[in-house]
Amino acid sequence: MRETFTKSMARNIYYGGAVFFFLLFLALTYDTHQVLPSGDNHEAINEVVALGKKVWEENDCIGCHTLLGEGAYFAPELGNVYTRFGESTDAIKLFIKSRPAKGVPGRRSMPQFNLTDEELEAIAQFLKYVDGIKTARDWPPNIQG
């Protein structure tokens, strides 16, 4: 870099750029908060769904699955599992409940989490709530997630 471009110019770009874009980011965050309620399915959040989120977290489901594309890539996407399972919370509960404790020889298998009936209902309702979040272009691309 030539002498015409001085260190203090570089410093000013750094400070100016960082402050400007961080403030812009805060403004966009504010706007996002204003827009979100129209599509984030918050009206579906109740005590059961909130408990479902705790069950989701306290069993580290994200350690194998993705949820709206974020998480681990070892097991299927669950953001649309409610649709994939025929819009049936019972099907989701049955699937979780019936996982063999010792796994399946040679294959990936979901652990048996020994959830109570209340927890099973909660996780299923949570996944139903997530399926109701309006994502851009209805992501994921198709039912397979």
Add this chain to the structure above:
Amino acid sequence: MKYQSQLVAKNYFIAAILLFTGQILFGLIMGLQYVVGDFLFPEIPFNVARMVHTNLLIVWLLFAFMGAAYFLVPEESERELYAPWLATLMFWIFLIAGALTVIGYLLFTYSDLAALTRNELFPTMGREFLEQPTITKIGIVIVALAFIFNIGMTVLTGRKTVISLVLLTGLVGLAVFFLFSFYNPDNLVLDKYYWWWVVHLWVEGVWELILGSILAFVLIKVTGVDREVIEKWLYIIIAMTLITGIIGTGHHYFWIGTPDYWQWLGSVFSAMEPIPFFMMTLFAFNMVNKRRREHPNKAAVLWALGTAVMAFLGAGVWGFLHTLAPVNFYTHGTQITAAHGHMAFYGAYVMISLTIISYAMPIMRGRTANGEKAQVLEMWSFWLMTIAMVFITLFLTAAGILQVYLQRFTEDPVPFMVAQQKIEIFYWLREFTGLVFLIGLVLYIYSFFVKEENVAA
């Protein structure tokens, strides 16, 4: 070594390398579980192995960053560390807390660990990379505050250089954005929105400040190029990092229920995120070409050039590959993401850690550089690990392209597990390449124990 208190960095670097080794071993376990699904099941299910793999990565990088700060800040500030005893105390607290957490992951079922650590009082667990019990998170905050206090007092009462001020800014940012890990609303969209304030604003924001300042420090030392020149580069690189990277957060806001305008903002700004990495590559090569001295530590120079190139490839090129919204629509949350994650973390953060370790360790052991034999071994380990990581990334990319095609792109999409079976061969190749990486790591560690005569003091 100019200041006695720089020596506190040594423990940090040793711990970093040990935890790095643990990270790689668990990576190999996971890699095998991808193809032999019941390996270690149900004792170590995949999610536990992954938690250990990613958490060890984060913790060892933090150890390396802290070690780097304790080593370079006294030299930059031209004074002893403000409180060396505090640095040593924090080392043991952090190490014990980290070890207990990992042991907790392995000994207890995760839900039992949540109950044991009373997660219900302040639920923060169970989110990707933030799986640590709340009590551990509080511990991280305490260690970070004590660390920043120590570094901050040293910087502010000593000579202030661009390098030490940029480093301090990065470290303060690291601590501030970590606080968002305590925000865990029931609303999943908001949860995800602010989760990225930790994850993205760390790795594509403030961590790059830390990376830039460590690289600048090492380049000043090994090339002897004028500080003015190097500091100008540093400013302009981190300026571009923040100008592109802050709004670039938007590339995570495509498909999680956030407004549509993030598709444009996220695509445009994150498409420019490779720029600072490219500048970093130019920077490193330029400085080494213009060097005014031949530093005897050839290995450290190699790591410095390596990190500049690999960060550009992994974070820059592989990030760009899937950052545009129309592409990301298909690739989001697939093996493409995994491929990018591996090369980006290795290129940017693993390699900068190994750069400063390579530069500082010989000095802390009483010599400017290691002898010929140790350096040759270290350079072999550089090539083995780096080439292995290139191939891990290529295999995961191939797996990802096929996965996207089979599961998302074709007329007749197949279920997730069917697609996984069809791409198994690439997971096997990745696992074998992972073993090569491990061999490189073993050589790396061995290079510390080579006995030689005639080493320049």
